[in-house]
Amino acid sequence: MSNDEAIAVATAAIQAAAERDTGSGNGIYVAEITDDGVDIEGYPDFEDV
Template sequence: GHHVYSIDPAGGVMADDYTVTGSGLTVAYGTLEREYEEDMTNEEAKRVAASAINAAVERDTGSGNGVYLAEVTEEGVDIAGHEDFEELL
């Protein structure tokens, strides 16, 4: 199964279903809390992640544009950059 951890600046480690950092985190968390479901496929999870980042970019001036998604599988790690969210949503 998958494992996600966040590490705070003091070194505290917390396991969770998903984690968010950065200035747009409150908007991104709102999207994740609404759209995340256990046992999602990787494709569904990538769409939800992109949706959360897109929401932050649209509402937070400190968030950048575009997105890099890293997919970790048994075969390795695939990192893909996307300037346009439409292809992911």
């Protein structure tokens, strides 16, 4: 599985959980961990990932 595929799967899972939790809000932070380090990006909506 590529990093992009893994991000898509993780985002879909978090979105499914957030839809059932009224206190979660709409945004998401994605942390991508590689041999080069950690990259954290914030997105205001799930569709932006």
